[in-house]
Amino acid sequence: MQAETIKSLLENVGKPISHIEQEIGIPKTALQKAINGKRGLPKRWSIALRNYVESKQYLIAVGIESPKPENKKELKKTKKVTPAAPKVETSGDVTYKPKNLAELKDLCPKNLEGVERSAWISENRLKYGV
Secondary structure (H helix, E strand, C coil), rough: CCCHHHHHHHCCCCCCCCHHHHHCCCCCHHHHHHHHCCCCCCCHHHHHHHHHHHHHHHHHHCCCCCCCCCHHHHHHHHHCCCCCCCCCEECEEECCCCCCCHHHHCCCCCCCCCHHHHHHHHHEEEEHHC
16 A cells, blocks of 8 residues: 555544554554555555544544653653453353454464464454454
């Protein structure tokens, strides 16, 4: 995906690039480099970015904050408070709902590898809306 296309996709998204990378699961600075024209964005991340913007997931994604205090003393005083994880009702018992792709991958059973792991992730990505 070209830099112009990425810029046009992200023009209405009011989030920092680093937050978008984290929420989608794109490696750090890969999106920034693609925007600056230093490299192209791989197809797999282009699809993920397009889905993220078109489904307006940036409006519902929570949990990433970037405090911008005026001086370093305020930064030390600021404690990051992690909100309670949302719960999903599944046939009577309550389970954890992942907020982003990285958390979903952590939930994947360790015995799955390769294609089976990818299938599990894609199936649960739809299930949890990640």
